[in-house]
Amino acid sequence: MGYVNGGGSVIGHGGGGGGGGGGNIEQLADVFPHVDRTVLQGYLDRAGGHEIDAISAYLEDERRMNGSVGHEYG
Numbered sequence: 001m002g003y004v005n006g007g008g009s010v011i012g013h014g015g016g017g018g019g020g021g022g023g024n025i026e027q028l029a030d031v032f033p034h035v036d037r038t039v040l041q042g043y044l045d046r047a048g049g050h051e052i053d054a055i056s057a058y059l060e061d062e063r064r065m066n067g068s069v070g071h072e073y074g
Contacts, residue, residue, distance in 0.1 A: 023049035031055060 023044040028051060029037060040054070047053035 023047070023051050023054065027051050028054060032058065 043054040
């Protein structure tokens, strides 16, 4: 993985994919392999197909539900 087209993120805003919003559910599943794809698709749809926005929304919801995300190593 890396960059495509001179600096754009591989996980870009929009793009091709099977989701109704135009985002790529496969990229979200790579980031969150433990999350059901229907849940990820819901976040992607609500984010208008923008993978980064869907990731941010999921992490924010997890933080609210669990009190923190990503602090297991500290």
